[in-house]
Amino acid sequence: EAVFTTRNLTKIYLTGDVEVRALNGVDSELYGGELAVLLGPSGSGKSTFLNIVGGLDRPTSGQVTFRDQDLATLSDGKLTLYRRNHVGFVFQFYNLIPSLTAWENVALVTEVADNPMPPEEALAMVDMEKRMTHFPAQLSGGEQQRVAIARAIAKRPEVLLCDEPTGALDSKTGVIVLEALTRINRELGTTTAIITHNAAIRNIAHRVISFIDGKIAEVQVNDQRIEPS
Numbered sequence: 001e002a003v004f005t006t007r008n009l010t011k012i013y014l015t016g017d018v019e020v021r022a023l024n025g026v027d028s029e030l031y032g033g034e035l036a037v038l039l040g041p042s043g044s045g046k047s048t049f050l051n052i053v054g055g056l057d058r059p060t061s062g063q064v065t066f067r068d069q070d071l072a073t074l075s076d077g078k079l080t081l082y083r084r085n086h087v088g089f090v091f092q093f094y095n096l097i098p099s100l101t102a103w104e105n106v107a108l109v110t111e112v113a114d115n116p117m118p119p120e121e122a123l124a125m126v127d128m129e130k131r132m133t134h135f136p137a138q139l140s141g142g143e144q145q146r147v148a149i150a151r152a153i154a155k156r157p158e159v160l161l162c163d164e165p166t167g168a169l170d171s172k173t174g175v176i177v178l179e180a181l182t183r184i185n186r187e188l189g190t191t192t193a194i195i196t197h198n199a200a201i202r203n204i205a206h207r208v209i210s211f212i213d214g215k216i217a218e219v220q221v222n223d224q225r226i227e228p229s
């Protein structure tokens with residue numbers, strides 16, 4: 001079942017009088033429970049797509065529906081509620097609050113969520129239960145990203161959208177972060193979309209969606225998927 005559907009999704013950015021067509025008529029589905037990977041060259045529209053699906057940005061034209069609800073027609077307030085209740089975001093940079101511990105960074109989100117898990121449970125999902133009282137500066141990049149992932153999942157979002165979560169990490173650390181995302185997808189059933197250049201992910205994704213020039217050029221279903229242990 002499709003959680004997200006886009007039809008003729010188009011995003012045009014205006015800088016001065018120059019038009020950039022970041023998305024040029026994208027038809028797509030993201031299915032419930034799947035782990036989808038978005039690939040493509042820099043500037044091909046991946047981040048724009050993820051931001052619109054996540055309600056951080058609005059399309060210029062076309063449709064984007066979340067469970068039959070057209071996000072393009074929601075008021076700003078409703079779009080904020082949609083983001084807050086249904087979507088978890090992970091970015092390249094972790095955006096943790098430096099003066100708060102790992103536990104406190106996660107608790108900041110769970111305090112305002114409708115149906116959160118305890119911060120320690122979210123941190124355990126990413127193997128960070130032993131670092132709960134550490135401050136961000138006391139953690140490695142990979143550990144900070146795992147705290148950021150715990151923060152994103154602690155509100156039990158239906159979808160987890162990750163924009164280059166391994167972009168600032170070396171490849172070995174990147175694999176550990178991708179494994180954490182895979183475990184979350186499997187154990188919580190969270191629909192997950194990941195923008196990444198990390199080749200390791202191809203083996204664990206259900207589908208690989210390739211963007212070129214603001215369009216989806218190819219969708220590969222991964223029959224050879226390796227179910228990680």
Ligand code: ADP
Binds near residue numbers: 013020042044045049
């Ligand atoms: P990707 O994530 O694949 O690198 P993006 O979605 O970030 O691609 O960008 C797609 C195109 O839209 C690029 O040409 C980029 O420069 C342009 N773009 C993205 N965001 C903005 C913005 N806020 N203002 C103007 N142009 C933008």
Ligand code: ADP
Binds near residue numbers: 089
């Ligand atoms: P609200 O303030 O209503 O939660 P925001 O747009 O500020 O709406 O954030 C929505 C969600 O997206 C939050 O979980 C927030 O942490 C996350 N988010 C948005 N933009 C960023 C960003 N640039 N870096 C990190 N997290 C972000």
